[in-house]
Structure formats: structure tokens, C-alpha cells
Amino acid sequence: MDLLKKLSELPGAPGREERVRDFIKSRVEEVADEVRTDVMGNLICRKRPTDDSADAKRVMVACHMDEIAFYVRRIDEDGFVRVHNLGGFDTRNLFARRVRIETRSGDEIIGNLNPSGKPYHMTTEEERKKIPEISEFFVDTGLEEEELRERVRPGDPVTLVQDFVEMGELVSGKCLDNRAACWVGIRLLEQLERTNYDLHVVFTVQEEIGLRGATTSGFDIDPDIGIAVDTTLAVDIPGVPNEQQVTELGDGTAIKILDSYSVSHKELVDAFIELAEDKEISHQYEVLPMGGTDAGALQRSRSGSKAITLSIPTRNIHTVTETIHKGDLKATVDLLRAFLVA
Ligand SMILES: [Zn+2]
Structure with missing residues (x-):
């Protein structure tokens, strides 16, 4: 968890993500085919399809770097x-x-x-x-x-400012929203040996103030499929009735059905559920009444893309004690990888 500790403890206010970006860049330069920073500061990391074919579909995976x-x-x-x-x-x-x-x-x-x-x-x-x-x-x-x-x-x-700590199978620190997803994006690039897609993992800027980086990088990349990776509410804590739990820590990556910014594309929801079942990757469903992710921007980019979010269940979201489960992180990488090599 050294990598997540470093990511969590770096500062990255919306519009001032440069230190997070420089750190991620140093980690992915060796494993991506192309790495570039656009005018707003989004870090775009491309992995070309293994069998280089011109009609490979473009996939954009968005992991926002900024923190509140x-x-x-x-x-x-x-x-x-x-x-x-x-x-x-x-x-x-x-x-x-x-x-x-x-x-x-x-x-x-x-x-x-x-x-x-x-x-x-x-x-x-x-x-x-x-x-x-x-x-x-x-x-x-x-x-x-x-x-x-x-x-x-x-x-x-x-x-x-807050130290990152491990607590059994859980980890806790500041801005795991959304450095947890940055961790997923880095691990995905490291672990993906081959893909049938023209993959762009984009570490986006200014998500917390209106999905701004995903809006412009989505326009640029014009993906066929847009996947946001972000945290979501796990209200599996005292004082919240069971029926209001959105997700639960340790139950796996959350396949988002909808939130208030996007309705996940049915084909993608079905494909991710089927893959997770097939490969026995722990997963749960997410219906989030309030809030949104970069998928909201990707879905509406240009003439639209098929969009979905994979979420990491998080306790105490938007506090310096954001807490997640290591197993859910791993499940998120596993499911993305399974999708990209399928
Ligand atoms: Zn977020």
C-alpha cells in the first residue's frame, strides 16, 4: 500500500493537480505507449491495441486526481x-x-x-x-x-493534511476520493499485457467542481466507451438504516447502475456483471441517489459514449478519514482488466 500512501498524502486542489500528476507520470511512463498532458492538465496515458487494427474501439478510463x-x-x-x-x-x-x-x-x-x-x-x-x-x-x-x-x-x-494508515484489511487517509482510483489506473497500466481496445487511461483534473477535465479530455479522445473509476458512499456504519446503505466495504467493486449525473449504459452494466460472475470477481451494485462521476461528462461528450462507473466503496467520504477495503481496490483492477482483454 506504499503507492496509495504516497498518492493519498500528496496535495492536489482542483486546478492545481501538478504534484499528483508529476508523481503518476513518473510511474506510468515505462508502461504506457504514449503519455501526454493536455492544456487543462489532464494526464493522458495511451495503450494501443495489441493487434494494431484501425477499427479497435476507443476506451477512456477516467480517474480524477483532484481533491476537495x-x-x-x-x-x-x-x-x-x-x-x-x-x-x-x-x-x-x-x-x-x-x-x-x-x-x-x-x-x-x-x-x-x-x-x-x-x-x-x-x-x-x-x-x-x-x-x-x-x-x-x-x-x-x-x-x-x-x-x-x-x-x-x-x-x-x-x-x-492527514497521515495514511492501514487498519487490518482497511486503509484510511485523506482524498482516497479519488487517489484510490489513481492507484487503480496505475495498477491497470502496469498489469495489462494486452488489450483489444485503443485504451486511454486519463488522470483527470477538476472533477470535484463539475467534471471539467473529463469534459475536455472526453471531447479530445472521443471514446466509444467511457469508464469512470471513483469512490462511492458506503454507509455501513452506526446510525444509518440498512435500507439506506449504498454499498458495503469488502463486498467488492461496485458496478454503478445510476447516480444523479449518469445512467450507466445497459450493455456495459450487463457485460461487467457477466464478467464479474464468470471470473468470480467480488462485486456489488450501486444505485446512488445523489452525486456523480466523470462518467456524467463522458456520456455526454460530443455525440455521446456508452458510459459506466466502477466505484470503490468508501466510508466517511469527503473527510480526512476516508476508509476503503483493500479487496475492493483489487477487485476493481481485476474487473477492468478482464473487460479490456475480453
Ligand atoms: Zn471522486
């Missing part, structure tokens, strides 16, 4: 950094978080993220019930205002 994060909005007169969020944070999960500011000179400044206001000892019960807005949060870097203004400016990315 912040940009510096302003620096206050008293030297605190105010932030603007990119992507969906639940502010209840943002109290007392360590963050990293990537400055334009390339160095990093560590700080503490907290909501403005009084500490516990000084608040009334009423005040403690109030959930703050993101605009009320600030970062304390410990630096004097003058130094801070010299080193930090609006637009510098601010990402959460």
Missing part, C-alpha cells in the same frame, strides 16, 4: 488566512484541521484551520449548536502578517 480543497481568499489585517472552498465540504468535519498552503515559490506553510469564534469554555449551549459557514473559517500559520503577505497570496492552494 481551498484557495487562499485573503489575508486579514491580523495575519490570519481566509479561504474559499472548491468542492463539497461538510463544515462539521473541518474543526481543528491541519492544512498545508502551497506557495508560489514552491515551499509549503503548515497551519491550523478552525472556525472563528470563542473556545468551548466561553460558549453557551446555544452557541455550540451553531454550525459555521466555510467563510467563517481561518488558517493560523503562526507567521507575522508581513512575512505571510510576502510568501502567501490569494489563489495559493490550501489542502488538508
Whole structure:
């Protein structure tokens, strides 16, 4: 799990995925036939069909590199950094978080993220019930205002900091949404000896703010088949009734039927289920009432493509304690590989 640990601990705010991209590029250059970065920053890794035929179908596998994060909005007169969020944070999960500011000179400044206001000892019960807005949060870097203004400016990315850990068969860390899929994409390229498709594994940018990288790279590649790999809700935890569980950790890769951005193409759903059954790859079905993946962009690209998502069940999604099962990761690679060599 060293590879996933590295991926998880790298910063990659939407629009500032360069460190994740550079790392992935160094891992895939040897195993892909072609690697290039497009104007938005998508990393496009191509594997040509083994029997080079002009009519091989184009498959695009999309794994987004970005994570929900912040940009510096302003620096206050008293030297605190105010932030603007990119992507969906639940502010209840943002109290007392360590963050990293990537400055334009390339160095990093560590700080503490907290909501403005009084500490516990000084608040009334009423005040403690109030959930703050993101605009009320600030970062304390410990630096004097003058130094801070010299080193930090609006637009510098601010990402959460968290160690990646193994917990039995589970692993936990920040932004496994969607570095878990980046891991799958890298492993797929490493393990795929041959394919009948003209395969493009694309590590996309800016998914968390509207599937933007998949929209442009999908237009470029114009795939016949689009497959997004992403995380999905596993609400197999206390306080959620069974009937509301979307997926369950350890039950295998989730073959998405639909979410609020795409309905998976029936032919692909059938093909993936049949393959998973045939090859005895652990799998489950996913019907997600809210949210979406890059498949939503691929399905609508140009005149459309057949699209589907394979999901990795994830607990505590969009927190720094995102947790997944190693077996589900492996099942996702196995099913993709089975599809691409079939
Ligand atoms: Zn995601």
C-alpha cells in the first residue's frame, strides 16, 4: 500500500493537480505507449491495441486526481488566512484541521484551520449548536502578517493534511476520493499485457467542481466507451438504516447502475456483471441517489459514449478519514482488466 500512501498524502486542489500528476507520470511512463498532458492538465496515458487494427474501439478510463480543497481568499489585517472552498465540504468535519498552503515559490506553510469564534469554555449551549459557514473559517500559520503577505497570496492552494494508515484489511487517509482510483489506473497500466481496445487511461483534473477535465479530455479522445473509476458512499456504519446503505466495504467493486449525473449504459452494466460472475470477481451494485462521476461528462461528450462507473466503496467520504477495503481496490483492477482483454 506504499503507492496509495504516497498518492493519498500528496496535495492536489482542483486546478492545481501538478504534484499528483508529476508523481503518476513518473510511474506510468515505462508502461504506457504514449503519455501526454493536455492544456487543462489532464494526464493522458495511451495503450494501443495489441493487434494494431484501425477499427479497435476507443476506451477512456477516467480517474480524477483532484481533491476537495481551498484557495487562499485573503489575508486579514491580523495575519490570519481566509479561504474559499472548491468542492463539497461538510463544515462539521473541518474543526481543528491541519492544512498545508502551497506557495508560489514552491515551499509549503503548515497551519491550523478552525472556525472563528470563542473556545468551548466561553460558549453557551446555544452557541455550540451553531454550525459555521466555510467563510467563517481561518488558517493560523503562526507567521507575522508581513512575512505571510510576502510568501502567501490569494489563489495559493490550501489542502488538508492527514497521515495514511492501514487498519487490518482497511486503509484510511485523506482524498482516497479519488487517489484510490489513481492507484487503480496505475495498477491497470502496469498489469495489462494486452488489450483489444485503443485504451486511454486519463488522470483527470477538476472533477470535484463539475467534471471539467473529463469534459475536455472526453471531447479530445472521443471514446466509444467511457469508464469512470471513483469512490462511492458506503454507509455501513452506526446510525444509518440498512435500507439506506449504498454499498458495503469488502463486498467488492461496485458496478454503478445510476447516480444523479449518469445512467450507466445497459450493455456495459450487463457485460461487467457477466464478467464479474464468470471470473468470480467480488462485486456489488450501486444505485446512488445523489452525486456523480466523470462518467456524467463522458456520456455526454460530443455525440455521446456508452458510459459506466466502477466505484470503490468508501466510508466517511469527503473527510480526512476516508476508509476503503483493500479487496475492493483489487477487485476493481481485476474487473477492468478482464473487460479490456475480453
Ligand atoms: Zn471522486
